Amino acid sequence: MTLLLLKLLLAPLLVVGSSLAGRRWGAPVAGTLVALPIVAGPILLVTCLEQGSHFGARATSSALLGLVSLAAFTVVFAWCSRRTGWLGALSVAWLVTLALDLGLARLHLPVFAAFAVVLTTAWLALRAFPPVPASSVSSASPVWLWWDLPGRALATAALVVTVTTAAATVGPSMTGVLAPFPIATSVVAAFVLAQQGTDGAVRTLQGVPRGLLGFAVFCLLVAVLVERLGTPATFTVAVAVTLLVQLGWRWTQARRPALAVD
Secondary structure: OHHHHHHHHHHHHHHHHHHHHHHHHOHHHHHHHHOOOOOHHHHHHHHHHHHOHHHHHHHHHHHHHHHHHHHHHHHHHHHHOOOOOHHHHHHHHHHHHHHHHHHHOOOOOOHHHHHHHHHHHHHHHHOOOOOOOHHHOOOOOOOOOOOHHHHHHHHHHHHHHHHHHHHHHHHHHHHHHHOOOOHHHHHHHHHHHHHHHHHHHHHHHHHHHHOHHHHHHHHHHHHHHHHHHOHHHHHHHHHHHHHHHHHHHHHHHHOOOOOOOO
C-alpha cells in the first residue's frame, strides 16, 4: 500500500507544487523547476524499493543518459515551434526523445562518464536553441486552463506507474532512460507556445538544460551511493545536495548577465 501511494501521489504532488511555483515566479523559473528530478526521482525511489539497490543503481546510471534525451527534447521542440503549432512540435520532439531513449538504453557507460556526457550535452543544448531577442518576449503570464494541473498530475502518475510496473520486464537500462521523460516539460512548453509564441517557449525551455546540473548530481549520487548506504539514506542525501546545487546555480546565474543570444 505504501509503495502504491508513493507511485500515485509523490510525483504528481511535486509536479503540481513546482507548476504553481513556476506560475508565481515566471517562465525561467518554471523551466528550471521542471529540470529537477520531480518525476524521475520518485520513479527511481520506487524502483530501488521494489527491485533492490543493485537494480536501482543501474537504472539511475541509465537515467543520466536519459537527461541527454531530455535536453534534445527542448532543442527539437524549440526549433519545430517556429514552423508548426504545439501539437506538431510536441509530436516531433517526443519521437526524437523516444528514439534517443531506445538507443541510449543500449549504451553502457561508467557513471562518471555518463555524468560528463550530460554536462556536455547541456552546454551544447544551450547553444543550439534558435535565437530569441530579449525584447520579443511578452511579459504577460500565460492563462492556464482549469484542467492543466489535474492533467499534469494524471499524466505524471501514469508515467510513474507504467515505468515502475514494467521495470522488471524491460530491465534497468530502459527503466532508467525513461525516468526523465519530459511529461511536465511538455505541458509547460505547449502552454507557453500556444499563449506566448515561439520566443516565450524558447525562453522557458532554455531553463531546462540550465537546470540539468542538479538533476545530474542527483542521479550521480544515487547511482554511486545506493548500494553502500541503502535507499532511504541515499535519497535523503541526494535530495539535500541537489537542492543546494540548484540554489547555488540559480544564485550564480542571477549574478551574471543573461546568456547573450545573437
